[in-house]
Amino acid sequence: MRIDEDCQVMVGYDNCIVGLCRRFGQEPIVMYSYDLVINQLVNGGMTEDEAGEWFEFNMIGAWVGDRTRGFLITD
Numbered sequence: 001m002r003i004d005e006d007c008q009v010m011v012g013y014d015n016c017i018v019g020l021c022r023r024f025g026q027e028p029i030v031m032y033s034y035d036l037v038i039n040q041l042v043n044g045g046m047t048e049d050e051a052g053e054w055f056e057f058n059m060i061g062a063w064v065g066d067r068t069r070g071f072l073i074t075d
Contacts, residue, residue: 003030008067010059016040021070034073 001020003009007030010016016036020028037059041051060071 004028006067008064008069010069013037013040018072027067029067030069031072032069034071035075037071 003017003020004027007020007028009030010032013032016032017030018033018036019031021031022028034055038048038051038055041054042048046054062068
């Protein structure tokens with residue numbers, strides 16, 4: 001998988017990337033696994049509640065343009 005340099009990525013979360021999302025009429029975006037991101041935050045010392053709150057505010061809540069990354073929830 002080749003990630004375009006214009007895609008928005010999260011530094012330190014490459015192991016959480018599950019692929020690219022293609023959308024009609026738009027450039028692809030990087031897709032991260034929600035579960036892998038939460039697990040990484042927890043493994044870094046946060047509680048599950050802290051990780052969920054951090055994720056919602058700082059990751060889902062961070063719009064950085066049309067190439068803003070996405071998060072795949074599989075459960």
